[in-house]
Amino acid sequence: MRRFILARLAQAVVSIFVLITVLFFMVRLTGDPVERMIPPQVTEEMANELKRAYGLDKPLLVQYGVFLGGLVTGDLGTSLYFRGRTVGELLSLRILPSLELSVFSMLFSLLIALPLGVYAAKYRGRGSDYVARIFSILGGAAPSFLVGLVMLRIFSVQLQWFPTGGREGLWSVVLPTFTLGWFVSAGIMRLTRSSMLESLYGDYVKLARIKGVRESVVIWKHAFKNAALPVITYATVIFAAVIGGAIVTEYVFAWPGLGSLLIRAVIQRDFPVIQGAVILIGSAFVMCNFLADLAYAWINPKIRYTR
Amino acid sequence: MLLEVKDLRVQFHTRRGVVKAVDGVSFSLDRGETLGLVGESGSGKSVSCMALMRLVEAPAGRIVGGSVLLDGQELLDLSEREMRQIRGGQISLILQDPLSSLNPGYTVGNQVAEAIRIHQGLRGRALRDSVVEILSQVGIPQAERRLKQYPHQMSGGMRQRVAGAIALSCRPSLLIADEPTTSLDATVQAQYLRLLSELQQEFQFGMIFVTHDLGIVARLCDRVAVMYAGRIVETGSTRQIFNEPAHPYAKALLATLPSLESRKKRLLTVSGQPPLAIDLPPGCSFAPRCPEVMDICTEEFPAEATTGDRHRVLCWLHSPSDEMSLSAR
Numbered sequence: 001m002r003r004f005i006l007a008r009l010a011q012a013v014v015s016i017f018v019l020i021t022v023l024f025f026m027v028r029l030t031g032d033p034v035e036r037m038i039p040p041q042v043t044e045e046m047a048n049e050l051k052r053a054y055g056l057d058k059p060l061l062v063q064y065g066v067f068l069g070g071l072v073t074g075d076l077g078t079s080l081y082f083r084g085r086t087v088g089e090l091l092s093l094r095i096l097p098s099l100e101l102s103v104f105s106m107l108f109s110l111l112i113a114l115p116l117g118v119y120a121a122k123y124r125g126r127g128s129d130y131v132a133r134i135f136s137i138l139g140g141a142a143p144s145f146l147v148g149l150v151m152l153r154i155f156s157v158q159l160q161w162f163p164t165g166g167r168e169g170l171w172s173v174v175l176p177t178f179t180l181g182w183f184v185s186a187g188i189m190r191l192t193r194s195s196m197l198e199s200l201y202g203d204y205v206k207l208a209r210i211k212g213v214r215e216s217v218v219i220w221k222h223a224f225k226n227a228a229l230p231v232i233t234y235a236t237v238i239f240a241a242v243i244g245g246a247i248v249t250e251y252v253f254a255w256p257g258l259g260s261l262l263i264r265a266v267i268q269r270d271f272p273v274i275q276g277a278v279i280l281i282g283s284a285f286v287m288c289n290f291l292a293d294l295a296y297a298w299i300n301p302k303i304r305y306t307r
Numbered sequence: 308m309l310l311e312v313k314d315l316r317v318q319f320h321t322r323r324g325v326v327k328a329v330d331g332v333s334f335s336l337d338r339g340e341t342l343g344l345v346g347e348s349g350s351g352k353s354v355s356c357m358a359l360m361r362l363v364e365a366p367a368g369r370i371v372g373g374s375v376l377l378d379g380q381e382l383l384d385l386s387e388r389e390m391r392q393i394r395g396g397q398i399s400l401i402l403q404d405p406l407s408s409l410n411p412g413y414t415v416g417n418q419v420a421e422a423i424r425i426h427q428g429l430r431g432r433a434l435r436d437s438v439v440e441i442l443s444q445v446g447i448p449q450a451e452r453r454l455k456q457y458p459h460q461m462s463g464g465m466r467q468r469v470a471g472a473i474a475l476s477c478r479p480s481l482l483i484a485d486e487p488t489t490s491l492d493a494t495v496q497a498q499y500l501r502l503l504s505e506l507q508q509e510f511q512f513g514m515i516f517v518t519h520d521l522g523i524v525a526r527l528c529d530r531v532a533v534m535y536a537g538r539i540v541e542t543g544s545t546r547q548i549f550n551e552p553a554h555p556y557a558k559a560l561l562a563t564l565p566s567l568e569s570r571k572k573r574l575l576t577v578s579g580q581p582p583l584a585i586d587l588p589p590g591c592s593f594a595p596r597c598p599e600v601m602d603i604c605t606e607e608f609p610a611e612a613t614t615g616d617r618h619r620v621l622c623w624l625h626s627p628s629d630e631m632s633l634s635a636r
Contacts, residue, residue, distance in 0.1 A: 203404060203407040204407065204408055204409060204410040204411070206402065207402060207408045207409070207410075207473070208421075209394065210360060210362065210394055210395060210402075211394065211421060211422040211425065211473065212391045212392065212393070212394035212396060212422065212425050213391075213395075213421065213425065214391065222410055225413075226410070226411065226412055299412055300411060300412060301411070301412070301457045301459070302411065
């Protein structure tokens, strides 16, 4: 088991390094950030000076070296758009709201989707199955901005239960959590249902019943544990994607998350911020996958020994 | 009498109609006795066995009639909760494929312990000792060390022994073995059958052995029930069935047994296909394939005839009624 963990950790580190490198060169294909920083009438001389000031005049490889050097010391550079503010500072303001929203909506969706998926499979073709499937189809099909706006209209404007936007106190996280969580739960529920259907008809589930095991234990201990593998994979990927990618939800609820910061940075060709944000999101992604691998090994002991 | 099954009926409701998977099955079994249940795939052997434990897949499948008496207790009247006490406690079942019937996610020790914990309420040290004891009894060497192993770390034969240990862990009075050796190779199969016989001698459980291997039946079983299209068409002692089969289907099955004398001839099969159990014709279900078919066979279902001590057959050739005996000549 220790070898398994170490091997996976090493893989994670390599993945992050590859991500950083590819990212560094790719953002520089998007164009010259200085064009966005200065008014058009400014002379070329001044533009060049600006480039020098930000180190953008040096050869790419040298820039890459400087970037890596900074990274080792934890310095992600300075934003080109928000003048004078470091990337670290910008990110640290955004990471907490993003984590908060993604963790809450993930928990919410798992809490809804897992039981719903399990019981939809158990009662396949009956009423509760249809209710669960309609819930999931709606969650997946209705665009987040629509759900978000309807929520705002009903619960914030008319009933005035929740604030209309921003991040102030625990109440403000409820509507964004629901909006994002519903969308996320759609896929998780469907996957749980289909995976459970397969495992519920497995012989080991039959054997559990033959042993006289209670039906709830048959379902959760025997069937669900084996059905959980694909669900974990999917949930991890979704979780990582939601950390930096909940842009629509962030926008609708004026939520100060990473997604909206990243979008602005891309539009402004704010290289250091893009790099910083993607490294952060990417690392979260890699981290999630690492945890998912550990979960696999726990669920399916065969994985521990064969790899 | 340990087990008395009377007129057991199981139906499956499908889109294409009602499937009478088990259509009036009756048989009985004593303690220490072994009944071989033989027949082609789809003849209702496995469904009958699952029905004895009341584990027919709902909502499509349902036990619609009959009676199952275990030690005089009517199982079909029990509540689900009471039935759980019977399952794994008084009746156990060994499934066909040991690889898929053990849960890949739990250790062997955990899976054996589960049944003992449920039915005997043992915990901790006592539970562990009990698991080790039953694993040793089914011939698993170094049982202590195996507790922490997962099914995939064991060979097929060992896994089937674990399945046997689970089934016998609570000293059931009835063991149903649903083709437990089909996936094992020949030598392992022989060992496993010997083990089952030895354990039966020791614990005196009644055993229903489902198989389509007549060789196993000859070696292992005291009596045989031949199933066809949801019915037991012939039942009797193994000797009676092998020496003087009465039903044409039983005769045909026995003729498929290869022997040294017949090796020059090609392998025999029972010709034709078993019927779909939807909309069965009014007469005998075997009539379309029967080499000895008569007019009456396609019109009316035959009544049961007794040709000897506990030797019963469902066939017009052996009808108890006078008129039919005439036409049988």
